[in-house]
Amino acid sequence: MMKTGPRFLKDRCVLLTGASSGIGRDLALQIAPHGARLLLVARSQQPLNQLAEELLALGAGSAIPIVGDITDPATRAAAISRVQQDWGNLDLLINNAGVSAHGRFADNDEQTLRKILEVNFFACTELTRLALPLLTAGRDPMIVNVGSILGHRGLPHNSEYCASKFALRGWSEAIRPELARKQIDLLLVSPGTTETNFFDHLISKQGNSPWGKQKAIPSAQVAQQIIRAIQKRRHEIYPNWRGHALVLLNRFCPRLVDAIMSRYG
Numbered sequence: 001m002m003k004t005g006p007r008f009l010k011d012r013c014v015l016l017t018g019a020s021s022g023i024g025r026d027l028a029l030q031i032a033p034h035g036a037r038l039l040l041v042a043r044s045q046q047p048l049n050q051l052a053e054e055l056l057a058l059g060a061g062s063a064i065p066i067v068g069d070i071t072d073p074a075t076r077a078a079a080i081s082r083v084q085q086d087w088g089n090l091d092l093l094i095n096n097a098g099v100s101a102h103g104r105f106a107d108n109d110e111q112t113l114r115k116i117l118e119v120n121f122f123a124c125t126e127l128t129r130l131a132l133p134l135l136t137a138g139r140d141p142m143i144v145n146v147g148s149i150l151g152h153r154g155l156p157h158n159s160e161y162c163a164s165k166f167a168l169r170g171w172s173e174a175i176r177p178e179l180a181r182k183q184i185d186l187l188l189v190s191p192g193t194t195e196t197n198f199f200d201h202l203i204s205k206q207g208n209s210p211w212g213k214q215k216a217i218p219s220a221q222v223a224q225q226i227i228r229a230i231q232k233r234r235h236e237i238y239p240n241w242r243g244h245a246l247v248l249l250n251r252f253c254p255r256l257v258d259a260i261m262s263r264y265g
């Protein structure tokens with residue numbers, strides 16, 4: 001039967017990727033006071049350890065860092081076996097880790113494209129595949145996939161990233177009804193530009209972005225909207241209204257958006 005009341009985070013078991021900075025870190029900081037137990041995945045050991053200490057001080061039931069590259073099957077297996085061993089089930093899987101590159105498609109290479117797809121898409125699909133039996137045994141379980149506005153509208157100089165986030169969106173839509181049969185919800189989050197170090201972590205940068213710096217919203221605000229959406233059982237959110245406006249404009253006037261974009265190619 002479909003659940004309709006609010007989803008509670010109290011004492012829940014949460015597996016969060018990309019927890020060492022930005023949106024993931026803010027999510028962890030806002031989930032911890034609910035007394036949730038968190039397993040945190042990223043490559044940077046020191047920020048993860050420091051975050052784990054902060055989360056315990058904020059009231060997390062536990063905070064366990066798993067240091068590793070999420071594209072490595074061994075890291076995913078280690079995270080899942082730790083969930084199995086410590087909790088026996090999983091209530092919330094948050095696929096948040098992500099990377100990007102800037103530059104024209106012709107100036108980037110196959111390696112960059114494959115790397116971005118590995119982090120932003122395949123790591124999510126394969127971690128989810130491993131997590132499904134644990135989620136099925138979870139309490140009011142949910143998967144949160146952090147996509148992007150660029151998973152709704154392709155932008156020049158971001159082709160690799162757009163491809164990865166379009167793939168994530170299509171896959172999320174396709175599996176949502178499959179998961180519903182198992183009582184697992186799926187929330188797709190499509191942030192617009194957010195104040196994080198994301199743009200300092202680009203794996204390749206060929207020239208400057210033609211639109212310069214975009215107006216960004218704080219990552220704590222994005223995290224707050226994600227938590228509200230988890231509690232309200234939403235299927236999709238667009239945390240930045242400017243990004244949402246672009247998605248709507250593209251839906252109703254795609255030729256106009258094509259014409260605007262062609263100026264930047």
Ligand SMILES: NC(=O)c1ccc[n+]([C@@H]2O[C@H](COP(=O)([O-])OP(=O)(O)OC[C@H]3O[C@@H](n4cnc5c(N)ncnc54)[C@H](OP(=O)(O)O)[C@@H]3O)[C@@H](O)[C@H]2O)c1
Nearest residue numbers: 018020021022023042043044069070097098193194196198
């Ligand atoms: N910032 C924006 O404007 C924006 C807009 C739309 C969508 N998003 C999406 O929001 C999500 C979070 O990004 P953010 O803005 O918070 O950027 P961020 O501060 O750079 O955080 C990215 C996180 O992903 C982790 N990560 C990256 N590659 C990884 C790998 N191979 N294995 C494990 N962890 C990895 C990073 O940790 P380590 O480096 O320690 O591994 C870090 O914790 C991403 O999916 C991004 O696509 C961001």
